[in-house]
Amino acid sequence: MRILQVHKYYSKKRGGGSVTAFFEIIKILEKNGHTVSVFSMKDSENEKSEYERYFTKHLDFNEKNNVWEKIKMVGKVIFNREAQKKIEKIIQAEKPEIAHLHNFYHYLSPSIIFSLKKNKIPMIMTLHDYKLICPNYKLFSQGKICENCRGGRYYHCFLKKCVKNSYSFSLVAMLEAYLHKFLKTYERVDLFIAPSKFMKEKCVEFGISPEKIKILKNPFDTKNFGLNKEEENYFLYYGRLSEEKGISDLIKAVAKIHQENFLEKDKLLIVGKGPEEKNLKKLVQKLKMERKISFLGFKQGEDLKKIIASSKFTVLPSVWYDNLPLTILESQLLKKPVIVSDLGGSKELMIENETGFIFQGGNIDDLGEKIKKMLNLNFLEREKMGEKARKNISEVNDEKNLYSQLLKIYKEVINNYKRKEKK
Template identity: 40%
Template sequence: MKILMVNKFFYIKGGSETYYFALKRLLEQHHHTVVDFSMKDPKNFASPYERYFVENIDYNARQNIASQMKLGIKLIYSQEAKQKLEQLIRKEKPDIAHLHIFQHQLSLSILDVLKKYRIPVVYTAHDLQMLCPNYQMMTHGKICERCKGKRYFNCTRYKCIKDSTAKSLLGTMEAYFNQATRKYDIIDKIITPSQFYRRKFLQFGVNPDRVVHLPNFLDLKQPKIAPNQKGDYYLYFGRLSKEKGILTLIHSAIQAGIQLLIVGTGPLQGHLEQVLRKKGTHRIQLLGFRSGQELFHLVGNAKAVVLPSKWYENGPYSAIESLMLGRPIIGSDIGGIPELIREGENGFLFHHGSKESLAGAIRKMELLTPEEEQMFSDCSRQIYQKYYTGTAHYPKLMAIYQEAIQSKHPPKQKEGYRR
């Protein structure tokens, strides 16, 4: 099978790219051809199809009014992406398209090309962009579903996109344009990595027959973790941003009196450094960016990994990696996080945003005996093996592909013999 794979970034920027390249490897291991379509960037990996990639667009860069208007039109409908994708399709003739994060830089103009050539389309919803103009369903630090019922004007009213009236207005216009032109209707199957996201799509009026749950997966070989080096620390690793709930975690760690290591970078880094200096605690450390074997050791030797998010997480890779390495998880009761935790078996849940509830979950973990800790560890590995490997993922994805193909190209009925 020849599969057109679309994602606006062609380097590891976040979870969607981690999945994209893992899936690309998995499909190629099963002798499928993967045709890439993305945006040019100096950080990109090599691709034989990169001549078809669109020019780089940075919507966060400072622009004059004329440039902003030009980019705004591209955000809603990119003629460049449309033309280049058509050239690629005419050359490669893919059997199916699998979309990931494509909005804005590639825009929904590419859906018109897929419709023109009657290509079956599968879309993995790594975020909530299809339902919410700011993709997070979070406004000024709080969960927000005001756009439910296609009330997208609320995005501008509450300045939901980067607290900017101009960017929020652009997001509102894009949402209403997509609604009026029914662009998303061309998508045959919508994959949600969490059951929570599937429920959210249904609540926002998407046809249940189009939405299917399929967890993300990790295709790494089981990393070797040095034996007898288990630490007495808790670990957070990921992006340092407000919606991740890291400030709640820091206050809870101080309250519970534990050692906490924080791995990652992001816009909140400077503020976290100030907070820790003011608190005068040496039991909490910011380690910055870590990767590869160094990160595996940090995760694999942690007493538990903490996911303190305050927003609708989907299927976070930090949790899946923790399961793979047999680590207990303490996670907030929001989004897709509870689906990765069996309460009292491989971790504990706490009420999102609550310092007291998180501190209580940490204390439960502290009370576990060594035998119970081993049971939690074994349970995490079992969950990973059952749901989050490439072996588990591949046949389910192939079934979704076949359903999408049949919905676009139903098998022809054999004509009966006439008497």
């Protein structure tokens, strides 16, 4: 089968979980004999690709541009004509039987959907985030979960400065959402894939037909996670340091249990970087927790795996609707119990009290109690949880099963498209 995979990033250093899934899908498809072409944006950190000549020019929203350049960039965010033309060229050259869309907005824009439709290419789209129903893609604004745009009331995005706390960025996101609602752009996509049951349910709540969404977890390479390290006296948060991740709640919970004389030997390590880093460090200083909470900066690859493998457990304290966090997958593959928020799709990867604990998202006291509960377990009890976690996640991420389901979806979409064309 000839398959076109589309993502705004073709760099393994960018984009988090959606990029990981994107590259893993390409690898699995090629391994099973399919011809995979790629459409993306040029970037100095991109992987090498024979299809790079079709990629669009690099866009950098952080560059200092003059007014005219900024206006042109806004136009590309909403409807990128270059992306339309470039994707038509790769369609003509590679003649894909189906296109699989991932995160493409802002850099490639939804304009590519019109080109695919014009050329009669069936489309599926994986919902890696909430962009389909929320202009800022998070369903999170001003420090809390927000569903004000339900029913197409996208003006709330502007009024609440939902994008980067900026009226100008939020205005662009609002206009983009209204335009593509008016054009019925996403109605041209034949099928959506939701990596979590929660994602499907939330999209259905916002008016998307349940028949247009199938649940299929993102594939994840479970190899190279056989590292065994001796447990050390720390537990771990790792990931992006941003408001929706709930790290400030975690710091406050740790400070609270420390006041109860519960952290004699143990400490919290925080690994990652992001916009909240300075504020989080100030919070640690304010609470006088420097001896019990340490920031290690950004880590990746084997260095990160060693830190995870040596921890007692990891914590994902999100205060937003996480979809399918890589943090849980990686931790469990390294035989680590996990404490997760009950918000979003995270709990779908858990077996309560067997692979870790689930706390009420946003409830600092409950988070603290779950940390205490985990620390109260002895090494063998945590080890048993970790073994169960690895077994569970390995079964959930069985490559053959996921490939079989994905191929079935591709074939169904292609056949349904052909039937519609004949009518």
